[in-house]
Amino acid sequence: MTATPEPGPATATGAAPAARLGPDAWEGLAGDDGSGGGESLLTVVLALVANVLIAVAKSVAAVVTGAASMLAEAAHSWADAGNEVLLLVAHRRGERPADPSHPLGYGREVYVWSMFAAIGLFGVGAGVSVTHGIQELVHPEPAGSFVVAYVVLGIAFVLEGVSFLQAWRQSRGDARRRHRGLVEQVLATSDPTVRAVFFEDAAALIGILIAAGGIAAHEVTGSAVPDAVGSILVGLLLAVVAVVLITRNLRFLVGEAVDPGLRDAALRRLLAMPEVARVTSLRIEFVGARRVFLVGAVDLVGNPDEDAASHRLALVERRVRDIPGVVGAVLSLSEPEEQELLPADG
Secondary structure, three states: OOOOOOOOOOEOOEOOOOOOOOHHHHOOOOOOOOOHHHHHHHHHHHHHHHHHHHHHHHHHHHHHHOOHHHHHHHHHHHHHHHHHHHHHHHHHHHOOOOEOOEOOOOOOHHHHHHHHHHHHHHHHHHHHHHHHHHHHHHOOOOOOOHHHHHHHHHHHHHHHHHHHHHHHHHHHHHHHHHOOOHHHHHHHOOOHHHHHHHHHHHHHHHHHHHHHHHHHHHHHHOOOHHHHHHHHHHHHHHHHHHHHHHHHHHHHHOOOEOOHHHHHHHHHHHHOOOOEEEEEEEEEEEEEOOEEEEEEEEEEOOOOOHHHHHHHHHHHHHHHHOOOOEEEEEEEEOOOOOOOOOOOOO
């Protein structure tokens, strides 16, 4: 019989050839985010501290200057700070161990709380910024003390940059392990906390530049229009980021399969076990950040009787469940006529 590989699922950014990952790539999530949850927690905590400090400074500057862009940036930072609190809740609740009522654990809860955070970013950050910008266009108000605004924005840029570098460093390491581009990895990762901090901090850095440009144009021209437009642009930027985060969390909530490269690594891992002759079915789904559930069918070496076959199959299942990141595995025996699965590169 000629073995025919089964088509793998598309990646988060569309169909793409599977990256060549060896069996070892399956370790530690099954290779998705080798850094684990500890570094993700550090990323969120650092972002929270930075955003609280920035939000307080921007709020004071918004009152002192009266600049619409500064108020939009203050709303942006308060929304980000609130999001980080929700991401901490997501991390804590998602890490709870399995129990009889949730045999696969609570990993998917991380996507629920991350979804709340993204909706908050859309409603609070984007909504307030756009609404205030439109009000400023209709009823312009004078602004002053521009030096205060520039100083606060400069400090904010440095603090946001520190937080962004942490998220960038973690994502870059994951991208190298998975042979992906940086943005592709951030979009594809099963850890929504890293994705949220990365995109929120990137948006914050861009928003600060937009706000600075609007305030500078207001100072030079004496017109509140550039400042108001800057506020609206910041809001639209936050809306785009929020939609991206909501979409990705939704896909993981309803059940997203691992990408073809990771699936191939799992297939190689199974085929490397001395008890396994063939693999004829393999389904792997994310059930949380760096957590997967595996279902498959294998053909055992030799022709063992019923008792021996059940013992060997149970042994293979235990070995799969012992892999870090695998919270459950169900294997059955293959039918003789089923076609063998092979990695994409054979």
